Structures are given as structure tokens and as C-alpha cells.
Amino acid sequence: MQRPNGGALRATRALLRVLIALNLGLGVAIAAMLLASLFAESWVFGALGVRPGAGRAALIAGMRLMAVIGIASVPLAHLVLTRLRDVVETVQQGDAFISLNATRLRTIAWTVLGLEALHLGVWAVVTMASSRAQGLDVGWEFSPTRWLAVLLLFVLAQVFEEGTRMREDLEGTV
Amino acid sequence: MPIIVKLDDVLYARRMTLTELSERIGITLANLSILKTGKARAVRFSTLSAICRALECQPADLLEYAPGPEDGEEDRDE
Numbered sequence: 475m476q477r478p479n480g481g482a483l484r485a486t487r488a489l490l491r492v493l494i495a496l497n498l499g500l501g502v503a504i505a506a507m508l509l510a511s512l513f514a515e516s517w518v519f520g521a522l523g524v525r526p527g528a529g530r531a532a533l534i535a536g537m538r539l540m541a542v543i544g545i546a547s548v549p550l551a552h553l554v555l556t557r558l559r560d561v562v563e564t565v566q567q568g569d570a571f572i573s574l575n576a577t578r579l580r581t582i583a584w585t586v587l588g589l590e591a592l593h594l595g596v597w598a599v600v601t602m603a604s605s606r607a608q609g610l611d612v613g614w615e616f617s618p619t620r621w622l623a624v625l626l627l628f629v630l631a632q633v634f635e636e637g638t639r640m641r642e643d644l645e646g647t648v
Numbered sequence: 649m650p651i652i653v654k655l656d657d658v659l660y661a662r663r664m665t666l667t668e669l670s671e672r673i674g675i676t677l678a679n680l681s682i683l684k685t686g687k688a689r690a691v692r693f694s695t696l697s698a699i700c701r702a703l704e705c706q707p708a709d710l711l712e713y714a715p716g717p718e719d720g721e722e723d724r725d726e
Contacts, residue, residue, distance in 0.1 A: 646689025648679045 483566050490559045497555060501548030508541040529605035536603020536610050540596060547592050553585045573642075576635035583627035590624055652712040655684045658703050673698040 511518040515534065524533050557578040564570045597614050604610045659666060666684060670677040675695060682688050683695075696707055703709075 643689055646682070646687070648675070648683045648688045648691050648695050 480566075483562060486562050487559065487566070490555055490562065494552065494555045494559070497548055497551045501545055504541050504544045504548075508538060508545070511538060511541075525608060528607035530608065532603050532605060533608050533610055536599050539599045539603070540610075540612070543592050543595050543599065547589055550585050550589050550592070554582050554589075557582050557585075571634070571638050571641045573635070573638050576631060576638050579627065579631035579634050583624065583631050586627055587624050590620055593620070649686060650713055650715050651686075652714050653683055653686050653688070654710055654712060655680075655699070658705050658709055662703050662705075664703065669699070669702055672702045 519534055524530060561575050561578050564572060564575055600610045600612060600614055666680050667677060670680050699710060700707060
């Protein structure tokens, strides 16, 4: 089998390692901020631009809920990145069409679906927490492209599964 | 697997070894061994005809269908 492009794969593996570390770091940072908000509410939310007065309580509750959603997304993102790293490893080894990779792709597809569900959860929180007095603006917008990407991942996982099965059949063909 | 490969019997009848067959028809010893031991999932017609030509036999001399209690489930394409 022809060896895959070593340079591109090495760069991809390095990038994935960085993203895995950044994701975990982000989770720690959000958790630290949430914890700090419990002990120093005025300082933390004042720094985040929450003004005293109408809508403050709802806004603070909403921002804490969003922090929880952010923390919840960290293990999901970790799952996606580590499974992707494992797939890239098999490409590096020159044997990517294995049933384990089909399973990994399906796991990635379901996990990204979970992340999109969490993204919808952010919209729900923004809607509930915002008031006429103080709005919660996180730049949320619905993106059909992201949902199309989820569909693409499921299709890709199925194609990979079929390809792996065909390859296994071929390997046993004399 | 309900298909039984009788390559051993035909080789014995023709007084030929698997190695000699492999050299004659250009199929690796490893692949012929997979076929002989019943581990092959499928056989190409080109392989079958090469073996039949070398051993001067018919496909029916090499393959036998012996249905078992689970036959039908293995053969079903899904």
C-alpha cells in the first residue's frame, strides 16, 4: 500500500494534540470561572459586563448555565478530537480501513450531534436569560451548515463501514 | 461454511504438492493455503479456472456444498 503523505499527517497529529490540550485547558478555565462566580459574584459578573438592576439575576443564572454547558461540551470535544487522532494514527500506519475506524467515525458523528444539541441549549439559555434591561449576547446563530456536517459525518461513517466490510471480504478472496 | 474445498484430494490424485501448484498457476502459496484450509471467503473464477487447468479437473471436483443447520444465514447478503 502506498504510504500516506507523512508531512501532512505529522502536522495533523500535532494540531490535534494542541487542540486536545486547548480543549482541556478551556474546560479548566470555565470551571475556575464558574467556581469563582460562586464566591465572588459581584467581581466576576461585573468584569463580564453585568450591570446591577433589572434582569441581573436572570442574566447571572443564564451565564452560569452557559458555563455548565461549556464544561459539558469539553468531554464531548475531547472524544471527537481523540477519536480523530486515533483515526489519523491508523492512516500513518498505512491501514486506515479497519472496522475500529468505522466505529470511531460513528462515535464522532454522534458526539458532534451532541455538541450541536448543546449549541441549541445555549440558544435556549440566551432566550431565557435575556431581558429588555440586559441582554445576553454571545453571537449565537443557527447554522444549517453545522447540521449538514453532522449528516455528512453519519454518511461518512456508513460509507467507511461498508468499505471496511468490502475490504475484509476482499482480503479473504483467493 | 457450507462449501468444502477438496483441493487436497485432487492434489493427492495428481501427485502434486501445493508448492508445485502455486508455481504452475502463479498464485501465492499463502493464498492457496487459505483456500485449501477452507478459510477463503470467496474464490475468483480466474483462480478456479487456473487450478482446474493445472490439475485437469472440474470445479465440482474441487468444491462440495454441504449444508449445515445454520445454512442460509451465512449465505444471506446483508
